[in-house]
Amino acid sequence: MNRRTKIITRTQKKNLLKSIKKKLYFLGLALLCGGVLSAVPIRKVSSENTYDRIQAGQWVVASMYWEDKLVSTGKAFNPIGWHAAHKTLPIGTLIRVSNPKNHRSINVTINDRGPFTAGRDLDLSLGAGALLGFQGLGTVYMEVLSIPPIKNNRRPIVEYLFAVNDANGNCAGDTACQPVLGGTLARR
Numbered sequence: 001m002n003r004r005t006k007i008i009t010r011t012q013k014k015n016l017l018k019s020i021k022k023k024l025y026f027l028g029l030a031l032l033c034g035g036v037l038s039a040v041p042i043r044k045v046s047s048e049n050t051y052d053r054i055q056a057g058q059w060v061v062a063s064m065y066w067e068d069k070l071v072s073t074g075k076a077f078n079p080i081g082w083h084a085a086h087k088t089l090p091i092g093t094l095i096r097v098s099n100p101k102n103h104r105s106i107n108v109t110i111n112d113r114g115p116f117t118a119g120r121d122l123d124l125s126l127g128a129g130a131l132l133g134f135q136g137l138g139t140v141y142m143e144v145l146s147i148p149p150i151k152n153n154r155r156p157i158v159e160y161l162f163a164v165n166d167a168n169g170n171c172a173g174d175t176a177c178q179p180v181l182g183g184t185l186a187r188r
Contacts, residue, residue, distance in 0.1 A: 057143035060121035062097070064129035064136065071112040080127035082106060085114035087121070092148035097124065098141040099132040106131050107145060 066079040073091055077083075084095065089110045098105035108128045115123040122142060124134065134140070 057096075057141050059139055060142045061119060062122040062124055062129075062134070062138060062140045062142075063115060063117070063120050064126055064134065065114070065123045066126040073111055075111075077112070077125075078127075079125055081125050082108045082128045082131070083111045083125045084108045084128060085112035085123035086110045087113065087115075089144065090147055093144060094146045096143045096145055097122070097128070097132060098143075099134055100139070100141060102133045104132050105141075 065085070067077065068079075069077050071077050071083075071085075084097070086093075086095075089095070091110055091112075093110040094107055095110065096105055096107050106128060108124065112123070115121070120137075122140070124132070124140075129135075132140070
């Protein structure tokens with residue numbers, strides 16, 4: 001019986017060695033795959049949301065407004081919307097505004113011009129200010145997230161009188177376009 005237990009232990013030892021070799025093989029394979037994957041570049045995305053910041057943030061003095069009026073886009077002002085007025089940012093720009101006192105932040109859209117009071121940089125709508133826990137006048141942190149594309153508006157007709165055809169046949173420059181049949185100017 002003593003001899004038989006030694007044979008069983010030898011078999012168990014062989015099986016144990018096989019399982020250890022197998023585990024070491026898979027560990028080595030996992031480390032190799034991890035090393036390869038760590039060398040692959042990954043595009044970094046903002047951890048806070050899907051928008052990447054396109055301009056460094058800055059501290060600005062902000063206030064709230066709620067007057068019933070038309071905004072710069074010609075639409076009626078929505079006092080409970082997530083909008084803001086800024087002096088220079090293009091209409092439609094998306095910004096993130098953060099309140100340092102309570103660490104709240106929201107994304108708002110610039111839809112108006114202002115504020116027209118000296119010493120203020122941003123006017124938040126009542127709804128945006130309430131969500132930030134903002135009261136009246138104070139300092140907030142503003143980051144520009146996206147700027148809308150510039151619309152390629154057609155030139156006024158008067159400019160076509162003083163335009164010249166370029167290599168692609170487009171009217172541009174300081175002198176008149178070539179007239180076409182019927183005496184109208186070439187517009188493309």
